[in-house]
Amino acid sequence: MALAQINWFKYSSPQAFYPLAGRMIPWFATIAALLIGVGLYIGFFVAPTDFQQGQSYRIIFVHVPAAWMSMFLYVVMAIWAGLGLGLNARPSFMMAQAIAPTGALFTFLALFTGAMWGKPTWGAWWVWDARLTSELILLFLYAGVMLLRTSIDDPRRADRASAVFALVGVVNVPIIYFSVRWWNTLHQGASVSMTAAPKMAATMLTAMLVMTLGFWMYSIAVTLARMRCVILERERRSSWGMHHSHREAVEVH
Amino acid sequence: MQWGSVSEFMVMGGYGLYVWTSFGVSAFCMLWEVFALRRRHAAAIAETRESIHDQCVGPR
Amino acid sequence: MSQPGIFAALNEIIRRDLLLVLRRRSDVLTTVLFFIMVASLFPLGVGPEPAVLRTIAPGVLWVAALLSCLLSLGRLFTADYVDGVLEQMLLIPQPLSVLVIGKVAAHWLISGLPVVLLSPLLGLQFGLSGEALGVLTLSLLLGTPTLSFIGAIGAALTLGVRGSSVLIALLVLPLFIPVLIFGAGAVTSSASGIGAGAHLSLLGAGLLLALALAPWATATSLRIALE
Numbered sequence: 001m002a003l004a005q006i007n008w009f010k011y012s013s014p015q016a017f018y019p020l021a022g023r024m025i026p027w028f029a030t031i032a033a034l035l036i037g038v039g040l041y042i043g044f045f046v047a048p049t050d051f052q053q054g055q056s057y058r059i060i061f062v063h064v065p066a067a068w069m070s071m072f073l074y075v076v077m078a079i080w081a082g083l084g085l086g087l088n089a090r091p092s093f094m095m096a097q098a099i100a101p102t103g104a105l106f107t108f109l110a111l112f113t114g115a116m117w118g119k120p121t122w123g124a125w126w127v128w129d130a131r132l133t134s135e136l137i138l139l140f141l142y143a144g145v146m147l148l149r150t151s152i153d154d155p156r157r158a159d160r161a162s163a164v165f166a167l168v169g170v171v172n173v174p175i176i177y178f179s180v181r182w183w184n185t186l187h188q189g190a191s192v193s194m195t196a197a198p199k200m201a202a203t204m205l206t207a208m209l210v211m212t213l214g215f216w217m218y219s220i221a222v223t224l225a226r227m228r229c230v231i232l233e234r235e236r237r238s239s240w241g242m243h244h245s246h247r248e249a250v251e252v253h
Numbered sequence: 254m255q256w257g258s259v260s261e262f263m264v265m266g267g268y269g270l271y272v273w274t275s276f277g278v279s280a281f282c283m284l285w286e287v288f289a290l291r292r293r294h295a296a297a298i299a300e301t302r303e304s305i306h307d308q309c310v311g312p313r
Numbered sequence: 314m315s316q317p318g319i320f321a322a323l324n325e326i327i328r329r330d331l332l333l334v335l336r337r338r339s340d341v342l343t344t345v346l347f348f349i350m351v352a353s354l355f356p357l358g359v360g361p362e363p364a365v366l367r368t369i370a371p372g373v374l375w376v377a378a379l380l381s382c383l384l385s386l387g388r389l390f391t392a393d394y395v396d397g398v399l400e401q402m403l404l405i406p407q408p409l410s411v412l413v414i415g416k417v418a419a420h421w422l423i424s425g426l427p428v429v430l431l432s433p434l435l436g437l438q439f440g441l442s443g444e445a446l447g448v449l450t451l452s453l454l455l456g457t458p459t460l461s462f463i464g465a466i467g468a469a470l471t472l473g474v475r476g477s478s479v480l481i482a483l484l485v486l487p488l489f490i491p492v493l494i495f496g497a498g499a500v501t502s503s504a505s506g507i508g509a510g511a512h513l514s515l516l517g518a519g520l521l522l523a524l525a526l527a528p529w530a531t532a533t534s535l536r537i538a539l540e
Contacts, residue, residue, distance in 0.1 A: 040276075044262075049255060055266035059275045066279065085533075105282055113275040120268055140487040147483060151474050160537040161470045165484060168466055168530055172488050175519075179491035183498060218283065225290045232297035236304055 014091055014231045021224040028221035035214030039065075043207035050204075059117040060204075065212040067110035067131070069219060070138060071173075073103035077145070078170035081163035093159035094234070096166060097149065098226040102219050104142035110135050130181040137176050141169040155234065322407040326415030327422070333392070334423050344385045344424045345431060351377040352435045363440045370439035371449065371500035372493075377435075378428050378453055379489050382460045385424035386485065387478050389416060389468040390535070400539055409535060410528035413469075417461045417528070425457035445500055448509045452499040455516040456492045462520075462527035463488045469534035492519060 043061035050057040077099040084092035114132050115125045126132070145162050152158035256262040265272045334340060355373045356366055393399040402412055432453050436446045467485035471477035499512035 045256070049266070054268060056268035056271055058265070058272050062275055062279045102286065105286060109279050109282060112278055116271045116275040120271055137487050137490060140483070144484045144487065147480060148470060148474075151471075151476055151480055157537055157540075161534065164466075164530060164534050164537065165470055168488065171526065172491075175491050176487070179494045183494045222286055222290065225287075225294065229290060229293045229297050232294070232301050236297065236301045 014094070014235065017091060018228055018231050021228050025221050025224050028217050028224065032214050032217035032221055035210055035217060037214075039207050039211035039214050042203060042210060047203045047207050048201055053121055056117065056120040057204075059113050061207050061211050063110060063113040063117055064208050065215045066106045066113060067135060068212055069215045070103055070107040070110050070135065072216075073099055073106060073219060074138060074142070074166075074173065075170060077103060078166045081166040084159065085163050085167075090159070093163060094227060094230050095223070096163060097159070098223045098230055099219075100142060100146050100149075101226065102222050104139065104146065106215070106219075107135060107139045107142055111139065128184065130177070130184040133180045133184070134173075134177045137180075138173065141173070145169070319407055319411050322405065323411055323415045323418075326412055327419045330416060330419030331422065334419075340385070340388065341423055341427060344381050345427045347384055348377050348381040348428050348431065349435065351380055353438070356439070366439045367441060367504075370436060370441050371445075371497040371504075373439070374432055374435055374449060375453075375456075375493050375497040378432070378457060379460065379486070379493060381428055382424060382457065382464060383482055383485060385420065386464040386468045386481055389420050389465060390472055391468075394472050394538075399535070403536070403539060409532035413465060413528040413531045413535070414524075417458075417465050417531075420465070421458050421461040425461055429453045429457060441500075442504070445504050448503040448513075449500045451513060452496040452509070452516060455513060455520055456496040459492050459516070459520045459523045460489060462523035462531075463492075465531045466527055466534060469531045469538060472535070472538040492516070495519065 039061065043058060047058070047061075049055060077096045080092045080096040080099065083089060084096060111132065114135065118127055118129075118132075119125050145166050148165055149158045149162040152161055263269055263273070352374055355369065359365060359369065390399060393402065403409060405412065429450060433446045433450050436449050441449065464481075464485050467481045467488075470484060471481045474480060495512045495515045499509040499516065502512060503509040
């Protein structure tokens with residue numbers, strides 16, 4: 001029961017978390033690099049050619065993991081935001097802040113590689129497919145969370161306001177996805193969907209899952225690194241403030 | 254293994270442009286994120302050091 | 314708190330907001346004129362072909378309604394925030410979400426209802442048939458209150474923030490998408506003979522969901538903005 005004796009709350013303060021994150025980053029980065037390397041090897045050298053789409057299907061080895069991560073990271077961000085609001089915990093808000101840019105990056109990559117996959121498959125760069133459209137709306141939501149934070153000067157209010165918007169977004173994402181799919185079937189747009197690829201070979205699925213795990217580990221490493229930046233930047237601001245008030249006190253004397 | 258030669262691998266059955274652009278842009282963006290964070294971290298450390306230095310030397 | 318207390322407060326807030334608007338009637342007029350203008354721009358841009366206009370009419374009118382709702386959202390809490398009334402409203406014994414419902418209801422009466430009432434007229438301009446006009450009005454009647462509820466969250470989050478008018482559009486428009494899809498879809502599917510029942514009931518469900526969740530989220534956002 002050694003685990004129980006560790007005071008986990010010790011790590012919930014930014015000052016204690018900073019060095020801990022620094023020790024964890026190389027591990028997650030190494031695992032991410034290994035997994036992505038193995039995933040790419042399986043994807044390019046082991047997985048067979050798709051008899052319908054030819055070699056272009058190999059784009060899904062980056063597209064699907066990026067799309068999954070973009071949605072997963074939004075949910076994780078919303079959970080941290082909700083924890084922050086519920087427990088009034090500053091580190092939770094900082095975590096949500098640290099996740100958002102990486103989530104937005106994966107959303108962009110999912111859209112970009114989706115277009116790259118769509119051109120040879122559907123003959124068009126952009127199709128108003130339910131998945132692609134939802135992904136675009138997800139990018140708007142990420143942009144909203146991040147812009148709301150940067151436009152509010154008071155960090156406490158910025159934390160809380162963007163957390164509320166992240167939570168509103170997480171309630172809305174399933175509704176948006178459902179409505180877009182409904183709209184898509186009504187207008188009978190592209191009937192080809194990415195998962196409709198006939199009988200995905202086991203190696204293809206393995207490559208996709210390994211890549212997803214790699215992206216996951218990458219996200220953790222990058223988030224921890226950004227968390228360290230956020231801690232330093234915020235603590236600097238507060239120590240600056242301290243310094244400022246100190247100077248005022250001296251001048252009064 | 255289904256690739257006879259390196260050039261066959263690069264051509265990707267005629268889809269080389271799409272496949273390599275996808276993977277290239279993804280790799281570029283992720284590496285760029287890592288380097289941008291390193292720069293940001295270095296800048297944050299430098300400024301923290303400065304402000305600590307200011308505080309230790311004192312406002313004179 | 315007894316029930317009559319809550320309803321009395323609700324009534325009072327709606328009455329007060331309507332009274333304030335009656336003193337500045339130009340605000341209502343701006344929203345309505347904006348709606349008409351946006352809708353009238355499309356035939357000028359697309360061309361007067363009746364078949365084309367009839368196809369794009371539901372989408373165009375719904376987008377115009379969306380934008381005119383957005384236009385008036387900035388005013389939802391700003392005036393009360395600036396003169397400090399909002400801070401005092403936090404102190405009333407009724408829950409803050411009741412106040413939010415009152416303000417949203419007033420906002421809808423001022424900016425949503427005129428749009429609903431005008432929409433058949435604009436539908437005629439686009440050559441919609443009698444039944445489609447009815448469905449359009451009904452869909453707007455069910456959908457525009459949802460827009461006001463969702464918009465109130467955005468208005469509360471961006472209260473007193475720099476660049477709030479642009480920011481609110483960015484926050485709120487993605488959340489409007491389901492309403493737009495079901496609203497415009499109702500008209501389209503009734504025109505194509507499928508019937509608008511499913512779309513209209515989904516719009517109604519959306520309104521109930523917004524009524525249940527949005528006032529609470531808005532109240533939280535207002536507290537965050539004011540603390």
